[in-house]
Amino acid sequence: MSNSSPAPRAAPRLPPLADLLDDAHVVQLPLRTRFRGLDAREALVVEGPNGWTEFSPFVEYGPAEASAWLAATIDFGWGVEHTTRASSVAVNATLPTVAPGEVRTVLDRYPGCRTVKVKVADPGETLRDDVARVAAAREYIGDSGRVRIDANGAWTVAQAEEALVALAPYALEYVEQPCATVPELAELRRRTAGLGVPVAADESVRKAADPLAVARAGAADLLVIKAQPLGGITAALDIFVAAGLPVVVSSALDTSVGLSMGAHLAAAMPELRHDCGLGTAALLAADVTRAPLLPVDGAIEVRRVDVDVDLLRRHAASDDRREFWLERLRASYAVLAG
Known part of the structure; x- marks a missing residue:
């Protein structure tokens, strides 16, 4: 920190x-x-x-x-x-818990994206289902692309360890919030250090009374920063500075207005090493603007959105x-x- x-x-x-x-x-x-x-x-x-x-x-x-x-x-x-440093930010594709046969149809909505975030550990899904979905994402994106997974804190430490052993062969960029608590994240990092899969914290930042606790405990390799849950761009930038860890700027299934907020946060960052989770307008069948912030060539624009009455x-x-x-x-x- x-x-x-x-x-x-x-x-x-x-x-x-x-x-x-x-x-x-x-x-x-x-x-x-x-x-x-x-x-x-x-x-x-x-x-x-x-x-x-x-x-x-x-x-x-x-x-x-x-x-x-x-x-x-x-x-x-x-x-x-805030001053923005870029006119666009690179974004990842987001893959919900769909069957492997549906993966291509979903990911085709993210033209040019070189990173896929795969949802795993969904209720009713098995580890075998997750492996099949991650394998399909890796096949789609190719060896040069990046695949990250997000468990939304659903695994125990033992379940997360088992899952990462099964999924690590697919060259994961990182695992997002594999377990619910900061002590569990720290324990998982210790137990899986040899797998080479970094741990990212999301809920342990945005839902925590102290969003810096996870960094202070050494329980994550990077933080997922979302403007709305953290109180806005100003507050999120302060957390980034204080944490001293790499960050991924993401969103919470926002309209293009909310995605615009996230894009302005990302563009205000002095450095971004990872593609942003701000391409989720592609998951919406409708939006509030005639010019939604959809991924083009793997990126979205940094701009205010004109809402259509x-x-x-x-x-x-x-x-x-x-x-x-x-x-x-x-x-x-x-x-x-x-």
């Missing part, structure tokens, strides 16, 4: 709650393939002085956790705009779902204000 703490940066002043509520649009966007148990992604988008911004914590998150996502919404829409209307959530999201925004705002 860095020996010096980053200079604290002031959080953006909260805009009036009415400014957020009155201009909020709640959408429900269908997915091309079931992902994380979802067939559609709900999100709230709103326009601030800087442009369009997004609030889309997963529905199971309570106000305390969702308030970080609202802080990111405000940071991107109302806060300081007709698309907002077409994909507007039902009245009860809209009220659900507005109430979440109110509750999260109260946490920030308190």
Whole structure:
């Protein structure tokens, strides 16, 4: 870890709650393939002085956790705009838990991408299923491409060790959040050091009371940084500086508005060694813009997104779902204000 703490940066002043509520649009966007148990992604988008911004914590998150996502919404829409160092960022393809025969169809939606992130350890799936999916991804991307896997913390240490022994022959770039806790990640790193598979921490950063604990414990080789769950670009950059580890900038199945936030974070980084997990607009069957941030030649543009009002209307959530999201925004705002 860095020996010096980053200079604290002031959080953006909260805009009036009415400014957020009155201009909020709640959408429900269908997915091309079931992902994380979802067939559609709900999100709230709103326009601030800087442009369009997004609030889309997963529905199971309570106000305390969702308030970080609202802080990111405000940071991107109302806060300081950070200097970007690039006009585009390289992204990975994301492969849900599909059958091997469907792998090519999914990955063809990511033209030019040289990295594939494969979802593993899904409920109802076996290690044999995961090996077959990873093998199909490796065959698709070729020897020169990169394959990373993401278990979302679903394995025990013993299960993760068994899985990595089976999957290491496919030349994994890294395994993302193989186990749920920081001590488990540290133990797994010790037990699998000879396999040459680095460990990346995601949930142990974005869902932790102390996002630097995993780096302090030496439990990961790199960190997965997501703008929304960490409170915005400003907060995520501070974590990057303090952790002193390589990072992968990723997203949480956002609309193109949220992906724009992630792209601006990635482009503000002084160095990126790994392709970003920001190509997930390819998983959406609809979006909020006529110019979505889809991968082209393996990258997405770093730009603000112009939201299309007709698309907002077409994909507007039902009245009860809209009220659900507005109430979440109110509750999260109260946490920030308190």
